[in-house]
Amino acid sequence: MERPDPTIVTVPRACPHDRPGSLCADCKVRSVSVCAALDESELAGLAALATGADYSAKAELFPQGAAARHVFNVTEGTVRTYRVLPDGRRQILGFLLPGDFIGLALTPTYAFGAEAVSAVKACRFERPAFEALVAAKPHLLRRLHEAASHELSLAQDHMVLLGRRTAEEKLAAFLLGLRDRLVRLGGSRVTLPLAMTRQDIADHLGLTIETVSRTFTKFVRDRVLLIVPDGVRLLDAARLETMLAA
Amino acid sequence: MERPDPTIVTVPRACPHDRPGSLCADCKVRSVSVCAALDESELAGLAALATGADYSAKAELFPQGAAARHVFNVTEGTVRTYRVLPDGRRQILGFLLPGDFIGLALTPTYAFGAEAVSAVKACRFERPAFEALVAAKPHLLRRLHEAASHELSLAQDHMVLLGRRTAEEKLAAFLLGLRDRLVRLGGSRVTLPLAMTRQDIADHLGLTIETVSRTFTKFVRDRVLLIVPDGVRLLDAARLETMLAA
């Protein structure tokens, strides 16, 4: 699958954005999101609640601990979710790509902050209306639960990574995991756009920016990858896989 | 399957363990578990599905990746959940105490392994029957979702700990977190029984056994706690709190 510009994951129009009259039924990320659980009539209900929200790079979707007034479905761009300690240390919990849902937990406040890494477009739903829909549609709740369970499993994976992996293994796991997600969204298998900074990657993997940079350099020296503008090109993904098997 | 593991004893009975004929309505840990969501009639349905399962220390409840045939509600003792890497490195995801539920995810296989740390008693439900009950009771599903959301939040806390905390902070957070859970179960505020080994604690906090031991020793030297048989006595919990605030 060819992509003209590897730096941008172009996901065709989603939910009702800046195109008046467009519906969730046309949403190009629907198949990979919680919305996949809904039938036509339910989608209609959802579409009525949806508004488009655009964020420029570095914009805050919401801060940690804020009242949870919305749930979101990312349709374009990359979002980082994070928690910070009082002294400023930051842990990035994850990077959200098109199709990813924010607000699965249905808690009164957000347990983490969220910021746009690149320019982001999202489908946004008011919480009260969304909750009402969930209450009316057990199947949607079931789907939310499955999504939350999946996220819990990913969180557990990440605990293993943070607690028991070396710097090299961490970066290898990060790159392969991101590649797989991008492939599912129709991206290239060898060229990964990296919207996030080295600092973001470091804060996700429990490393410093210098260690991330040095590890990238080592991978380049070992002919495992090339660094290209705004991303990397994988030369030897098998070698990365091997690091994880070990 | 015909010759059951001698470390596991199954007894046909309702939720609470050693009292034949007793019902979930009497369950000591109900108020702190997902069962708290159920009314009398629902409890009756649940009680009909429950069997007691006892495990001696170190017994395996199920291995990582096994088909998820049961869900569990721990009623006595401590369980560790874990994932292991191919080369043997282990990450303990959490320690489950009475009232904690195993199998929230409702996935076809267990995403992690579970072992009894101490002698354990649990309420055990067959998955098909439990799933049927969940399908029939949206309120129970909602409760499961809330529990899963809470667990996700705890997992995110732990990611921060693993990625961004020092050894001292990790141990302080572990002790205070465990204390709070034990207090909610009616335990002491200053004397913590530690059913798990130093190695278990190390594998939970992303440290080595030696570092855990040395950090305990440092806490003793600093008059923060005393080491007592099978546990610790907190002398200066405030100092532990301070470490986390920093």
Added chain:
DNA sequence: CGAAGGATTGATCACGATCAATCGCGGTGG
């Protein structure tokens, strides 16, 4: 009493952190 398993302590090592300088690129204004 001896063996075994968990815990502690000591000596040394090394991975990744820290401190610091420089690079490279894109944007901006003179």
Added chain:
DNA sequence: CCACCGCGATTGATCGTGATCAATCCTTCG
């Protein structure tokens, strides 16, 4: 147009936390 600026990334030098290697110690249990 290009000099300058700012920010992210890279690289180098050194440090230090926590890992590793290894030797007891302590408790329980047969």
